[in-house]
Structures are given as C-alpha cells and as structure tokens.
Amino acid sequence: MTTTTLSARRPRFGFWTTVVGLLLVPFLIITFLRFTKGLGAVTNLNDSFPWGLWIGFDLLCGVGLAAGAFTLTAVVHLFNLKRFEPIVRPTVLTGFLGYGFVIVALMFDLGQPWRIWHTIIYWNTHSVMFEVGWCVMLYTTVLALEFAPVVLERFGFHAPVRLIHKFITPLVIAGVLLSTLHQSSLGSLYLIVPSKLHPLWYSQLLPLLFYISAIGAGIGMVILESYLSQRAFGRHLEMDLLEPLARGMVVALGIYGLMRLQIISRNGSFSAITSFSYEGKMFLVEFVLGVLLPVGLLAFRKLRTNPTWLVTGAFLAVLGFVVNRLNVSVTGMERAAGARYLPSLMEIIVSVTLVGVGMAVFALAVRYFSIFPEPKPAESDH
Amino acid sequence: MTMGLLFDATRCIGCGSCASACKEQNKLPGEVEERTTAYTWTTVKPVEGTYMRKLCMHCQVPTCASVCPVGALTKSAEGPVVYDAKKCMGCRYCMMACPFDVPKYQWDRPVPIIGKCILCAGRITKGESTACATACPVGATIFGKRDDLIRDAQDRIKQNPIGYVDHVYGLTEAGGTSVLMISSVPFEKLGLKNDLPSEPPALRTWQVLSNIPSFVAVWGVFLYGIHWITARRDEVAKAEAHTQSEDRR
Ligand code: SF4
Ligand code: SF4
Numbered sequence: 001m002t003t004t005t006l007s008a009r010r011p012r013f014g015f016w017t018t019v020v021g022l023l024l025v026p027f028l029i030i031t032f033l034r035f036t037k038g039l040g041a042v043t044n045l046n047d048s049f050p051w052g053l054w055i056g057f058d059l060l061c062g063v064g065l066a067a068g069a070f071t072l073t074a075v076v077h078l079f080n081l082k083r084f085e086p087i088v089r090p091t092v093l094t095g096f097l098g099y100g101f102v103i104v105a106l107m108f109d110l111g112q113p114w115r116i117w118h119t120i121i122y123w124n125t126h127s128v129m130f131e132v133g134w135c136v137m138l139y140t141t142v143l144a145l146e147f148a149p150v151v152l153e154r155f156g157f158h159a160p161v162r163l164i165h166k167f168i169t170p171l172v173i174a175g176v177l178l179s180t181l182h183q184s185s186l187g188s189l190y191l192i193v194p195s196k197l198h199p200l201w202y203s204q205l206l207p208l209l210f211y212i213s214a215i216g217a218g219i220g221m222v223i224l225e226s227y228l229s230q231r232a233f234g235r236h237l238e239m240d241l242l243e244p245l246a247r248g249m250v251v252a253l254g255i256y257g258l259m260r261l262q263i264i265s266r267n268g269s270f271s272a273i274t275s276f277s278y279e280g281k282m283f284l285v286e287f288v289l290g291v292l293l294p295v296g297l298l299a300f301r302k303l304r305t306n307p308t309w310l311v312t313g314a315f316l317a318v319l320g321f322v323v324n325r326l327n328v329s330v331t332g333m334e335r336a337a338g339a340r341y342l343p344s345l346m347e348i349i350v351s352v353t354l355v356g357v358g359m360a361v362f363a364l365a366v367r368y369f370s371i372f373p374e375p376k377p378a379e380s381d382h
Numbered sequence: 383m384t385m386g387l388l389f390d391a392t393r394c395i396g397c398g399s400c401a402s403a404c405k406e407q408n409k410l411p412g413e414v415e416e417r418t419t420a421y422t423w424t425t426v427k428p429v430e431g432t433y434m435r436k437l438c439m440h441c442q443v444p445t446c447a448s449v450c451p452v453g454a455l456t457k458s459a460e461g462p463v464v465y466d467a468k469k470c471m472g473c474r475y476c477m478m479a480c481p482f483d484v485p486k487y488q489w490d491r492p493v494p495i496i497g498k499c500i501l502c503a504g505r506i507t508k509g510e511s512t513a514c515a516t517a518c519p520v521g522a523t524i525f526g527k528r529d530d531l532i533r534d535a536q537d538r539i540k541q542n543p544i545g546y547v548d549h550v551y552g553l554t555e556a557g558g559t560s561v562l563m564i565s566s567v568p569f570e571k572l573g574l575k576n577d578l579p580s581e582p583p584a585l586r587t588w589q590v591l592s593n594i595p596s597f598v599a600v601w602g603v604f605l606y607g608i609h610w611i612t613a614r615r616d617e618v619a620k621a622e623a624h625t626q627s628e629d630r631r
C-alpha cells in the first residue's frame with residue numbers, strides 16, 4: 001500500500017517513547033528484583049492485601065478497556081453496519097495490544113508465572129479465574145487472527161488472508177462470545193467475597209455490571225484513540241462515525257448507571273454515600289466522572305458533535321471506569337482487610353512502562369502497516 | 383468419615399504448645415510469629431480475657447478450593463483441605479476469596495508458595511491426631527470426628543450455659559467447617575466474623591458458571607441470527623439496487 005506516504009507523515013508519539021526511554025532502566029532493575037527477591041521486595045502487597053495495582057489496573061482495566069474491539073467487530077460484521085469498517089483495524093489492534101499488556105502484567109503479578117500453562121492441564125471448572133484464563137488465551141488468539149490480515153497483506157501473503165476472510169463471521173462470533181464471558185467474569189471474580197467487598201460495589205449482578213460498563217468505556221477508548229492518533233498523525237477526526245458511537249456509549253453508561261443506583265438503593269447502602277464515608281466519596285468520584293458527566297454531556301447533540309466535548313466525555317468515561325475497577329479491587333476491600341493499600345512506586349513504574357510500550361508499539365504499527373483508512377473513501381480489505 | 387478439631391477457648395491457657403508443635407510437624411522455619419503467615423500456620427493469642435487460636439477452618443465447601451484455577455487446593459475425604467504446591471501458579475485468588483483470610487503467601491521468596499494449616503493431613507491418614515491437638519496439655523484443642531465434636535461442644539454449652547456463648551462457631555459459618563470453636567466471649571470480639579451466611583460462597587459463583595454452556599449456545603445462535611438477518615437485508619437491498627439500475631438502462 002502507500003507506505004511511503006504513511007511513513008512520510010512521521011508520527012509524534014514522542015511522549016510515550018520518552019516515558020519508556022526514561023523508565024526502561026528502573027523497569028529492568030525492578031524486574032530483576034521482582035524475580036530474585038520476590039513480590040514483597042517490589043510491591044506493597046502483603047497477606048492482608050494480596051491483590052493490588054497489577055490486578056486492579058493492569059488486569060481489570062486492561063481487559064475492560066479493550067472491549068471496544070469486540071463491540072466494533074460485532075457492529076460491523078454481525079450488525080452489518082459497514083460504515084464503521086474504517087475504525088475496526090485500529091480498534092482490533094488496540095484490543096490485541098491491551099490483551100498483550102494484560103498477559104505481560106500477569107507475568108509480574110503471578111507468583112510463579114512460568115506455571116501459567118497449568119490452567120491448560122489442571123482444570124477446575126468451578127473457578128472463575130480458570131474461566132477467565134481460558135477466555136483470555138482464546139480471545140487473544142481470535143484478536144491475533146482478526147488482525148493478521150493487516151500484517152499478511154503487508155508482506156503479500158494473500159492466500160491466508162482470503163482464508164481468514166472466509167471465516168470472519170464465526171471468528172467474530174467466537175470473539176463476541178469469549179469477550180462476553182470473560183468481561184463479565186472479571187466481575188464474577190468478586191462474587192465470592194460477599195463478606196469482604198463493600199455493599200456499594202458488591203452485588204449478585206457484578207458480572208452484568210462489568211460487562212455493560214466495559215462496553216461503555218470500551219467505546220470511550222475507541223473515541224479517545226481516534227483522537228490521539230489524529231493528533232499524532234495529523235488526521236482528521238471521523239466525526240460522522242464517532243458521534244453515533246458516542247450515542248452507544250451514552251446508552252450503555254446510562255443503563256449501567258441506573259442499575260448501579262437501583263442496586264444501591266435496594267441493598268440500603270445509600271447512607272454510605274450521604275454520610276460521605278471514605279467509600280462513599282470514592283463512589284462519588286467514580287460515578288460522577290464515569291457516568292453522570294459523560295452521560296450528561298454527551299446526551300446533548302450539540303456537545304456530541306463538537307470534537308472537544310466528545311473527546312472530553314470519552315476521556316471522563318474511561319477515567320471513571322478505571323476508578324471503578326480500582327474501587328472494586330482496592331477501596332471496597334480495604335475495610336474488610338483492615339488495611340489501606342497504596343501501590344508502591346515500583347508497581348506504578350511497571351504498569352506505566354507497560355502502557356508506554358503498548359502505545360509505542362501502536363505508533364510503530366501505524367507507521368508500517370495500513371491501520372487507518374487513507375483519506376480517500378475507504379476501499380477496505382473486502 | 384470427616385474429622386475435625388474442637389477448640390474450647392475457655393480451657394486454653396495460652397501456652398503456645400500448639401503453635402510450636404505445628405512448626406515442628408510441618409518443618410516451618412523461624413519462630414512462631416505474631417500473626418499467621420506462610421511460615422506460621424497457627425497462632426494463639428490473648429484477647430478479651432480469653433485465648434484465641436487462629437488456623438484454617440477446613441470448610442465443608444471450601445471457598446479456596448472452589449476458586450483455585452488449577453485445583454491446587456482440595457478437600458480430602460477425611461476433612462483436611464490440602465494444598466499441592468506443585469500445581470500452584472501463585473495467583474493468590476485463594477487468599478482474596480477465603481472468608482477467614484487463612485492462606486498466606488511467601489512474599490519474600492523468588493519461587494513462592496502458599497502456606498496454610500493442612501489439618502496434619504499426613505498424620506490423619508495414618509490414623510493419628512493432629513500435632514497441635516496432641517501437644518495441647520489441657521485438652522483445649524481436641525481431635526475427633528466432626529459429628530462427635532459437635533455433640534461434645536453442644537453438651538459443654540448445655541451443661542454450662544453461663545460459661546459459654548450459645549453457639550458452636552463453624553457449625554454453619556460459610557457452609558460449615560471441620561474446625562469448631564466455642565468460647566465465653568462473643569466471637570466477633572475475638573476477631574471472627576459472625577455475619578457469615580450459612581450458604582457457602584462457592585455456590586454464588588457456581589450459579590453463574592454453571593449457566594455458561596447454555597449461555598454460549600443461546601448467545602451464539604442469537605448472534606449468528608443477527609448476522610443472517612442483516613446480511614440478508616443487505617443482499618436484498620443490493621439486488622433491488624441492481625434491478626433498479628437495470629431498469630433505468
Ligand atoms: S478457611 Fe479458608 S483456607 Fe481454610 S478451607 Fe476454608 S476457605 Fe479454605
Ligand atoms: S495462589 Fe495457588 S493455590 Fe491459591 S488459588 Fe492461586 S493457584 Fe490456587
């Protein structure tokens with residue numbers, strides 16, 4: 001394809017490359033410490049708080065924010081709204097990198113990561129973690145297959161591309177099924193702790209809540225990422241595609257918000273909010289940022305069609321989503337643990353470096369493969 | 383026949399023999415620590431004018447075993463919930479999930495494993511009593527069949543209703559446990575959760591997980607149906623457009 005024009009427009013992903021550059025040495029030192037001195041030497045985790053940032057952010061948010069991929073492939077290939085096709089590739093790539101990020105992060109978080117394949121040979125179908133493990137493995141494969149045509153095309157292998165296209169419908173269906181399962185299962189992980197997770201977050205409906213909020217925030221990510229790449233690569237924002245996506249996001253977050261409020265009023269934990277307890281405040285942060293503001297702003301057509309507001313709304317939704325997942329995994333568990341947890345600097349450095357690497361790989365991929373549609377009407381791979 | 387322990391806090395003199403015996407039996411390094419850790423599987427501490435032991439409760443439907451993705455934790459027929467370190471990959475879900483916060487981790491090791499009381503499973507299969515119960519000089523911790531221990535505990539409470547709280551801790555908590563406790567001080571004051579539902583937490587996840595196969599079938603057919611309908615609509619539209627353009631010609 002027109003690789004020359006692509007690489008001519010040099011991307012300015014300078015920020016993340018710099019971040020990775022600066023953090024690389026500390027990152028390597030931390031990695032060394034982690035694998036020679038144990039988890040205790042680099043994290044603030046302990047027996048009262050066995051799960052921290054690497055689960056709350058890297059796993060829960062990494063998987064959740066990659067939900068745009070299955071949502072968009074379903075919209076294009078199953079609901080047949082082909083006009084969204086041009087943004088499928090970048091979204092699938094983000095999804096794939098997101099899952100890559102999660103898997104690498106797990107290599108740090110698992111006590112004995114070299115045994116991760118044990119989930120394949122030792123089965124426990126009663127374990128949500130078992131199910132999540134399998135779905136993540138399979139879905140990463142699906143994403144790789146969905147993205148493979150881009151790479152194969154670049155090197156002129158057309159036969160396998162045709163094969164993948166032939167099976168694209170079952171592939172997409174498998175992707176949607178797997179995503180539905182593990183997105184919701186990340187919520188189910190917490191079903192087991194009714195006596196530990198604060199009632200503002202605990203609910204038998206956690207799987208459904210996780211699923212719907214992932215769709216909402218996943219769409220938010222698609223919008224954000226379109227914005228970031230238009231800035232970096234000097235492209236125009238596809239407002240005609242993003243505006244209807246924003247409507248989808250508003251609907252998803254709206255349903256989610258109402259469900260949250262209903263659950264909270266039913267289990268009688270409203271008092272935790274009105275009394276401005278620690279948990280109540282954290283809930284407000286999450287709910288205002290992640291639900292009230294994005295829904296309130298983007299419900300208006302005027303704001304939705306304005307690129308600045310659109311991106312602001314999407315950003316807030318993603319931010320609120322991250323706060324929510326950290327609330328479930330950290331804030332909501334602190335009271336029962338009788339301890340506060342704040343990630344150590346070393347935990348943060350690992351997470352930030354991994355995000356940076358993901359961003360840098362994305363920038364690189366955009367340079368070498370045709371990820372974004374050319375300004376001309378998209379003649380895509382069909 | 384499932385075995386268990388009965389701990390009677392009113393008889394305990396806080397000598398710590400159980401904790402030391404456990405260290406020795408299981409070859410755990412270091413001194414007995416203040417709290418249970420991966421290297422101290424049981425402690426005995428003064429609280430509220432009495433003594434309280436902490437150890438794995440060996441649940442009838444163990445939450446830890448239900449959540450372990452690789453099945454490293456299992457409930458054996460005799461009662462102990464045992465751990466297979468060779469399977470464990472260190473996800474620490476068991477620690478997160480255990481309603482009694484029992485499993486602990488080797489945070490200081492590059493190749494870490496979980497540590498928790500295993501009810502001296504090796505001794506039990508040989509027909510022996512646990513090391514801690516054997517070491518106890520005053521019979522505050524006794525070993526026996528769970529059913530016998532329950533009857534024994536209830537008898538003690540009946541004979542001395544003023545001296546005991548009228549509850550055998552572990553009879554119903556989290557679906558019941560093989561380790562039972564009785565005391566003169568309310569259990570919540572001793573750091574035990576008194577609000578644990580009698581339904582094992584594992585059932586809550588199973589309700590969701592057991593529905594997955596039917597969910598996959600229904601959702602899969604539904605998605606394919608959507609594709610079928612929308613694709614068909616497209617074809618019809620295309621065909622119509624085609625005939626129209628032909629008509630125009
Ligand atoms: S007390 Fe915790 S570790 Fe012990 S059997 Fe029950 S769930 Fe497992
Ligand atoms: S830490 Fe080990 S024993 Fe515990 S749930 Fe994970 S794999 Fe199982």
Ligand code: SF4
Nearest residue numbers: 404499501502512514
């Ligand atoms: S039963 Fe055995 S492993 Fe458990 S506390 Fe007693 S001595 Fe230790």
